[in-house]
Amino acid sequence: MHETAVLFLEFGAVLLGLGVLGALALRIGISPIPLYLIAGLAFGTGGVLPLATSEEFISVGAELGVVLLLLTLGLEYNADELVTSLTGNARAGIVDLVLNAAPGAICALLLGWGPVAAVAMAGVTYATSSGIAAKVLTDLGWIGNRETPTVLSLLVFEDLTMAIYLPVLTTVLAGLSLVSGAISVGIALATVTVVLVVALRFGRFIEAFVSSPSSEVLLLKVVGLALLVAGLAQQLQVSAAVGAFLVGIALSGELAEGAQALLAPLRDLFAAVFFVFFGLQTDPAKILPVAGLAALLALVSMVTKLLTGVYAARRAGIAKAGQARAGIALIPRGEFNIVIAGLAVGAGAHPDLGALAAAYVLILAAFGPLAAKLVQPFITAIAKRA
Amino acid sequence: MEVEQTALPGIGLRHDFTTRAGRRVGVVSHRTGRRDLVIYDEDDPDRACQTVTLNDEEADALAELLGAPRIVQRLNELHQQVEGLVSVQLPIPADSPYAGRPMGEARVRTRTGASIVAVVRAGRVVASPGPDFVFQAGDVVVVVGSQDSTAEVADILARG
Numbered sequence: 032m033h034e035t036a037v038l039f040l041e042f043g044a045v046l047l048g049l050g051v052l053g054a055l056a057l058r059i060g061i062s063p064i065p066l067y068l069i070a071g072l073a074f075g076t077g078g079v080l081p082l083a084t085s086e087e088f089i090s091v092g093a094e095l096g097v098v099l100l101l102l103t104l105g106l107e108y109n110a111d112e113l114v115t116s117l118t119g120n121a122r123a124g125i126v127d128l129v130l131n132a133a134p135g136a137i138c139a140l141l142l143g144w145g146p147v148a149a150v151a152m153a154g155v156t157y158a159t160s161s162g163i164a165a166k167v168l169t170d171l172g173w174i175g176n177r178e179t180p181t182v183l184s185l186l187v188f189e190d191l192t193m194a195i196y197l198p199v200l201t202t203v204l205a206g207l208s209l210v211s212g213a214i215s216v217g218i219a220l221a222t223v224t225v226v227l228v229v230a231l232r233f234g235r236f237i238e239a240f241v242s243s244p245s246s247e248v249l250l251l252k253v254v255g256l257a258l259l260v261a262g263l264a265q266q267l268q269v270s271a272a273v274g275a276f277l278v279g280i281a282l283s284g285e286l287a288e289g290a291q292a293l294l295a296p297l298r299d300l301f302a303a304v305f306f307v308f309f310g311l312q313t314d315p316a317k318i319l320p321v322a323g324l325a326a327l328l329a330l331v332s333m334v335t336k337l338l339t340g341v342y343a344a345r346r347a348g349i350a351k352a353g354q355a356r357a358g359i360a361l362i363p364r365g366e367f368n369i370v371i372a373g374l375a376v377g378a379g380a381h382p383d384l385g386a387l388a389a390a391y392v393l394i395l396a397a398f399g400p401l402a403a404k405l406v407q408p409f410i411t412a413i414a415k416r417a
Numbered sequence: 418m419e420v421e422q423t424a425l426p427g428i429g430l431r432h433d434f435t436t437r438a439g440r441r442v443g444v445v446s447h448r449t450g451r452r453d454l455v456i457y458d459e460d461d462p463d464r465a466c467q468t469v470t471l472n473d474e475e476a477d478a479l480a481e482l483l484g485a486p487r488i489v490q491r492l493n494e495l496h497q498q499v500e501g502l503v504s505v506q507l508p509i510p511a512d513s514p515y516a517g518r519p520m521g522e523a524r525v526r527t528r529t530g531a532s533i534v535a536v537v538r539a540g541r542v543v544a545s546p547g548p549d550f551v552f553q554a555g556d557v558v559v560v561v562g563s564q565d566s567t568a569e570v571a572d573i574l575a576r577g
Contacts, residue, residue, distance in 0.1 A: 108427055112424065112426045112427070115424070161427075172465060172468045173464075173465070174425070174428065174445055174453065174465070174468070175431065175443060175457075175465035175468050176463055176465050177433075177462070177463040177464075178463055180423050180424065180425055180426075180431070183425055183426045183427060183428065184426060186426070187426045187427070288449065350461070352461045352463065352464065353461070353463030356463075410461075411458075411460075411461060411464070414458070414464070415460045
């Protein structure tokens with residue numbers, strides 16, 4: 032058979048399979064992310080249906096997926112919100128960072144994976160999936176709840192931390208010497224700062240350049256700019272994902288909303304491909320031995336996120352029931368954690384890291400929203416009794 | 418009464434307040450234009466026990482239902498406050514020369530000095546209508562001015 036024909040057959044089958052899985056997830060009411068990961072595991076090396084021809088194609092698709100994921104995430108916020116959130120919630124944000132980065136880092140160190148893997152694992156357990164968390168808030172009708180601003184500010188804080196963490200991680204993963212590593216981190220942080228300042232002060236010029244009444248032109252300009260900056264960022268060791276995130280932040284207002292609506296289908300397509308690709312890279316045979324450890328890590332992180340939520344919500348003057356809801360809303364992990372693990376695996380961190388992260392995210396992406404749904408009646412009961 | 422305003426990063430804004438009877442209500446304004454009317458639980462005042470999602474049109478309708486009687490009431494308060502200023506509600510009769518014609522053609526302010534501040538049509542208030550606003554028989558026009566000038570407006574609307 033012609034090579035293009037095989038590629039289309041394989042890629043088409045993958046997408047169609049994802050569509051069916053997505054429909055299934057919708058019916059059970061969970062996030063499709065864990066199912067996409069499982070699909071990737073099935074298609075990859077050692078899986079039931081290994082893909083031969085299209086793996087390289089899927090790998091490029093996955094890179095695009097990360098860029099689009101982070102770009103649309105950035106579009107959700109404007110620079111003012113980031114700055115306000117940073118100054119107003121720094122204390123809760125730091126508690127979140129310390130409590131939730133610690134389990135991953137400690138786990139990696141106890142396993143003897145070394146400091147580099149510890150930095151990566153810290154990120155894997157730290158970041159809440161803002162995508163899944165936002166969906167939980169919407170689905171359960173928690174958007175109007177009084178603890179919700181606290182949850183959202185923590186998510187913004189986390190995303191901003193990610194903008195600093197990802198370049199640091201890529202530098203650490205590159206295994207540079209202390210001096211050149213420090214220089215790279217310095218360049219990375221300077222770039223992030225410059226972009227944030229540009230977004231705050233001169234965002235409107237970028238908007239004026241990108242803005243267009245034609246959705247076609249707008250789409251091409253936004254994606255083009257994001258890929259260009261992502262490429263530049265990659266070259267500067269800042270990581271392409273962060274570049275795209277910063278472009279998203281620089282754009283705000285109506286323009287950002289328009290771009291978000293245009294990009295959503297594109298992002299959903301490539302993000303799904305990204306999860307599959309991560310699954311592809313992970314050997315399913317390695318999942319089982321780390322499953323117990325992943326479950327334990329997931330349990331610890333659920334407790335630490337719960338504590339974070341309780342702490343942050345109490346500071347905001349929220350009663351007990353609301354504190355519990357804030358903690359539960361923060362439990363889901365998803366895209367970011369896989370992005371981090373993907374970077375670490377790509378750079379050749381510990382071989383078991385991918386499997387552990389995959390199992391961990393599988394559990395928390397599926398169980399987080401489910402837990403929220405299940406405990407809702409109990410929380411209400413507690414509130415009624417108090 | 419104090420209305421609390423809270424930013425919802427990535428979503429929009431929330432306004433909420435507690436009624437004198439102790440219930441908390443609020444409105445979540447999404448950036449997309451969607452509005453959620455939120456009613457909080459009595460036992461768990463942080464939880465939205467009812468969320469009613471409204472689109473632009475529905476939110477406008479609700480605002481008018483809640484606000485329309487208040488506009489007339491406020492106008493009455495206003496004319497009590499300022500001596501010599503009255504607000505009257507004048508119907509457009511079916512045989513009025515201006516039924517079906519734009520408001521600008523009546524040149525009310527130029528001819529009398531009084532102002533048309535609102536038009537009530539089928540229970541809905543159109544606040545500060547422009548000169549292009551077309552009168553219909555059955556509209557009720559709210560006019561603010563002196564005793565004499567508003568009487569003149571009544572005459573214009575009835576006979577031209």
